[in-house]
Amino acid sequence: MKVIDADTHLLEGRTMWTDHLPAGRKDLALRIVDDELGYAWLTAPDGRRIHLAEAQAPGDVPAMGAYRARQRRGEPAPATFEEAVAAHDIDPTARVALLDQQGIDEAVVFPNFGLFWVRALEHQPATQLANMEAWNRWAVEGLRPAGAGRLRPVGHVSLRDPDWLEGQLAGLAEGGIEAAMVPIGPVDGRPFSHPELDRCWSAFERSGISVIFHISDGARPFDDAWYQGDANAVEPLLMSLSISLTPMLALQDLSVGGVLDRHPELRVGLVEFTSSWFAQFLPGLDASYGFHAAYNGLTTDRLALAPSDYLRRQVRIATFGFERPARLTAAVGDLFMFGSDYPHAEGLARPLEDFQAAGGPSVDDTTEGLYRGNVEWLLGR
Numbered sequence: 001m002k003v004i005d006a007d008t009h010l011l012e013g014r015t016m017w018t019d020h021l022p023a024g025r026k027d028l029a030l031r032i033v034d035d036e037l038g039y040a041w042l043t044a045p046d047g048r049r050i051h052l053a054e055a056q057a058p059g060d061v062p063a064m065g066a067y068r069a070r071q072r073r074g075e076p077a078p079a080t081f082e083e084a085v086a087a088h089d090i091d092p093t094a095r096v097a098l099l100d101q102q103g104i105d106e107a108v109v110f111p112n113f114g115l116f117w118v119r120a121l122e123h124q125p126a127t128q129l130a131n132m133e134a135w136n137r138w139a140v141e142g143l144r145p146a147g148a149g150r151l152r153p154v155g156h157v158s159l160r161d162p163d164w165l166e167g168q169l170a171g172l173a174e175g176g177i178e179a180a181m182v183p184i185g186p187v188d189g190r191p192f193s194h195p196e197l198d199r200c201w202s203a204f205e206r207s208g209i210s211v212i213f214h215i216s217d218g219a220r221p222f223d224d225a226w227y228q229g230d231a232n233a234v235e236p237l238l239m240s241l242s243i244s245l246t247p248m249l250a251l252q253d254l255s256v257g258g259v260l261d262r263h264p265e266l267r268v269g270l271v272e273f274t275s276s277w278f279a280q281f282l283p284g285l286d287a288s289y290g291f292h293a294a295y296n297g298l299t300t301d302r303l304a305l306a307p308s309d310y311l312r313r314q315v316r317i318a319t320f321g322f323e324r325p326a327r328l329t330a331a332v333g334d335l336f337m338f339g340s341d342y343p344h345a346e347g348l349a350r351p352l353e354d355f356q357a358a359g360g361p362s363v364d365d366t367t368e369g370l371y372r373g374n375v376e377w378l379l380g381r
Helices: 023-028 061-072 092-102 125-146 162-174 195-207 237-241 245-256 278-295 307-314 325-332 351-357 365-378
Strands: 004-010 031-034 040-043 049-052 106-111 151-153 179-181 210-214 268-271 315-319 336-338
Touching: 004 092, 004 268, 004 336, 004 365, 023 125, 049 061, 092 106, 092 125, 092 151, 106 179, 125 151, 125 162, 162 179, 162 195, 245 268, 245 278, 245 307, 278 307, 278 325, 307 315, 315 365, 325 336, 325 365, 336 365
Parallel strands: 004 106, 106 151, 179 210, 210 268, 268 315, 315 336
Antiparallel strands: 031 040, 040 049
């Protein structure tokens, strides 16, 4: 049976953003710049250092911690960015060859540094959209052709400019891209269900491109004060402690707010937010919706379906082996996708073996949805 990894990443090269923006907009490009000790930094166009541009060893979190501690102590970098990054973590052709070793047929590919910079550029919309556009051009012109039909790159878009969004989705669809990563949070102060954003959701439906929310440094659910003093301003501890809260907020708004009712062809994926919380969330969502209606003298027939039914119909979720996906499927339905988060340090060094060793089921006819069917559905195939 074909196996598709729903969560992998390729690192953007040092000049990817500059290379894929037109001459008149190259000044908006992100860059990877070395400091005086040889550490590479993801750097904003104004020179701000956003995050270390690190190589990662899948399954080896302590190694990443040691590298970061070395940088904080002021010790020289042990290698350059290019020396440290494995070829299969940056070169799509080498990644395809690695899939054979992993026993994986196809992989959905997200950006790597694209998870770090959206919030940092939130108040510079032209810069933010330009760098999303650069990744999209690379996905169409470089990554997808080199992937030989086995790498399925995900675009990167925002809902803040509907005209720009429609143009990007049209270009992605024409280039064979099937999904786009969207920052998961309010759009310039508006929830996803705001009427002004309906045009954006309609654009996804028309293009046939699905929406994927991936954990990243975007809008945060708590006051900024709670994040102060963290050793990692982009990936703070509170991000991990509250990992399920942001998708809960988004899903309740998409369902109760009527987005999924008004846009029945919209397909939505959640990636790397964990998934075990979903089994409790669905009945809780319906109960809260019903209680709120009764408490405030509202009717529940303002939606054609129960909120949870929209989510079952239009949402799929990446899961981890330790979350016992077979039990989750038995509890709420066949909605889950195998994902390795390769090559991140918190990801799986041996995707299938490690996923199953942690508690994931075997690949057979009974797990077709987990290992292939649900991600195929999400990507519209």
